[in-house]
Amino acid sequence: MGTALVTGATSGIGEEFCWQLAAAHHDVVVVARRKDKLEELAEQLHQIAGIRVEVLVADLSVAEDVERVAARLRQDEAPIGLLVNNAGFALGKAFVDNSLEAEENALDVMVRAPMALSYAAARAMRARGRGAICNLSSVASETGAGTYSAHKAWIRAFSEGLSEELRGSGVTVTAVCPGPVHTNFFEAAGVDMSAAPQWLWASPEQVVSEALDAVRRGQVLVTPRPVYKVAMGAMRVSPRWLTRRVMRSIPHM
Template sequence: MGIALVTGATSGIGEEFCWQLAAAHHDLVLVARREEKLRKLAEDLRQIAGVTAEVIVADLGVAGDVERVAARLSDEQSPVGLLVNNAGFALGCSFIDNAIEAEENALDVMVRAPMVLSYAALKAMRARGRGAIINVSSVASETGAGTYSAHKAWIRAFSEGLSEELRGSGVTVTAVCPGPVHTNFFEAAGVDMSAAPQWLWATPEQVVSEALDAMRRGQVLVTPTPVYKVAMAAMRVAPRWVTRRVMRSIPHM
């Protein structure tokens, strides 16, 4: 079924993308920082799903590492048919109270890297007349809640713009905008979400399944789970000051 490259592949939504793509008989290129976890996941995918799994150890906050991944996306000897720009993290702190170096690193990982990798992938895909990109955005893209929200809004707008540029080319771009997902995302940032009711949460399986279904339909934007479909629709019609006021009560991401 072709090769898929997934960034942030070793946990959460990224790992679930790997397993669902492997179940659909895609070979994989796994990209993440932690070599031991990458190699363990690659071996599990080979043994359990019977697919090929390459490993690229890369920190997407480092320009040289991003260029290595981009070079793999440009390789026409072993073409990548699907790029999943998933790598990202919560900052867990307000912009003014955070270190500027941490903010710059987040911008590099969640904005610059997807832009560079998409450029490399799309050059090759458009020349072949087929291919797809899935960019992981967030419901936070509608909230105006700090720099994480800004990064995810950029991803969504970038995806929409690319989808129009590529109309009729055989290449599609889909942005998936999940709400909170049961992963280690918040825990890793030190954000306490223990008081959030269970009905607010999605599973990685739900998010990835809906994202892949949307990609196969050529859908540009998808918000997994009914509750966040409603929330996104409400935020789009609500006055912006209402959304900002509501977001004040939610921990910083």
């Protein structure tokens, strides 16, 4: 995979991607909004794993920042062999109770930015005849539960379509659909998940390990952990009205 570029790199799943890629001796370009956090992570990765780390400060809700990241993906020097579109967040409110500005910000980060970055990466990788794109979707993509699930459903469908467009080019696309993960994802959105049983949760290590294994195989869709493989299958065959009704009892993401 050569050099990897990871968005949302300073916490949770994104940070775990950086550490597992570093352990496999891949250089990384780390992308997030906070320069101090990025520089701290970069120093740790370099000192512990001995890899080369580039810091790219960018707010993916800002078009100019997205273009700077896309420009890095287009570079021929130290080419990017793996793009991980990981940046995202829970909204924590129902659509009609949220501000339109907050909803548009989420759309920019979780749909427009991955589309623009995938476009830049796919074209550059196809020209070289090799590369991989890994997009973070979610089991929420099957739930029909608000705009977060809509964004993640878009990511999954987009990844499937792009993977077919790139078939035979040497470039693969993988969409990862995890369930709840032990990160600060829910806490940051003010979503109380304390009542959720422990068996529902995955660790970032589990999710990233399965995701990278799928990328290496060229697998298009991967759902980490058996319990969520079953859940995804069940939601696909269940009546949609039943899935929507069950999701009413779960806090908004």
